[in-house]
Amino acid sequence: MSMExxxxxxxxxxxxxxxxxxxxxxxxxxxxxxxxxxxxxxxxIQNLLEKLKSTELxxxxxxxxxxxxxxxxxxKALDLVESCKDKSYLYMLxxxxxxxxxxxxxxxxxxxxxxxxPLISVVHDFRMQQLEEADEREYTLDEEEMEAQNVILKRxxxxxxxxxxxxxxxxxxxxxEFHEALQEEQEKLRVELQRSRRMxxxxxxxxxxxxxxxxxxDVSVFT
Numbered sequence: 348m349s350m351e352x353x354x355x356x357x358x359x360x361x362x363x364x365x366x367x368x369x370x371x372x373x374x375x376x377x378x379x380x381x382x383x384x385x386x387x388x389x390x391x392i393q394n395l396l397e398k399l400k401s402t403e404l405x406x407x408x409x410x411x412x413x414x415x416x417x418x419x420x421x422x423k424a425l426d427l428v429e430s431c432k433d434k435s436y437l438y439m440l441x442x443x444x445x446x447x448x449x450x451x452x453x454x455x456x457x458x459x460x461x462x463x464x465p466l467i468s469v470v471h472d473f474r475m476q477q478l479e480e481a482d483e484r485e486y487t488l489d490e491e492e493m494e495a496q497n498v499i500l501k502r503x504x505x506x507x508x509x510x511x512x513x514x515x516x517x518x519x520x521x522x523x524e525f526h527e528a529l530q531e532e533q534e535k536l537r538v539e540l541q542r543s544r545r546m547x548x549x550x551x552x553x554x555x556x557x558x559x560x561x562x563x564x565d566v567s568v569f570t
Contacts, residue, residue: 361414362400364421365393368428375431376519377439381450381486382428388454389424392461399464413463420456427453435535436519437558443488443496450486491515499561512561533562 372386399410427449431439439446488496495515498508513525520528536559543551 361418361421362393362396364418364425365389365396368421368425369393371425371428371432375428376436377431377434378446378450378488378492379431380489381447382431384486385424385428385450385454388457389421392457410464413460417457417460417464420453420460424453424457433535435532435539435558436516437499437532437561438536438539438555440492440496441499441554441558443492447486447488454486499558504561504564529562533559536562 368389369386372382375382427446431446494511498504498511501508504512516525516528516532520531523531536555540552540555540559543555
């Protein structure tokens, strides 16, 4: 469903998007902690939007315009957490700090438009205080993610490296054997390879080709 169609169906697109972000974040394979942190930010916004929905302010142009921008920012947030759920875990891990930057950027954009919405802007400072008290952690890569990222970007991996990769993938695919998880990853990576080819992104194409080789080489270690 396109974002425009979604907004029409949901009535209040921004509020509906917050629901989707929160539910999608629970199932994210990559950047799970970052997704959960973004969901916590969005959950507080959701509560404020619920209050706004019951007021006459919803019919005012001064509310609609910034709310449309907020909805667009929330749409970007949804795209990001959906990528963390559906795309290759290895690909999202290799893109590591670039993805972290996207989390930081989308959060800043959401907060920027949130300040422009009447009523919500009044309680914005209080909301930010709640967020700071609830979670002081910045969007980042945790120790396990950095360790796994280092492994997959190597040209040659040791048995210890393969063990690290197996441990990391087993947490993302608890219902699959290691070789099955690698095959799942390989299929997702081939989709990304086709996308990068269409976009003529040579650098990304080379990274994805390398990751596909990772899935081929490391499955041989365990067979």
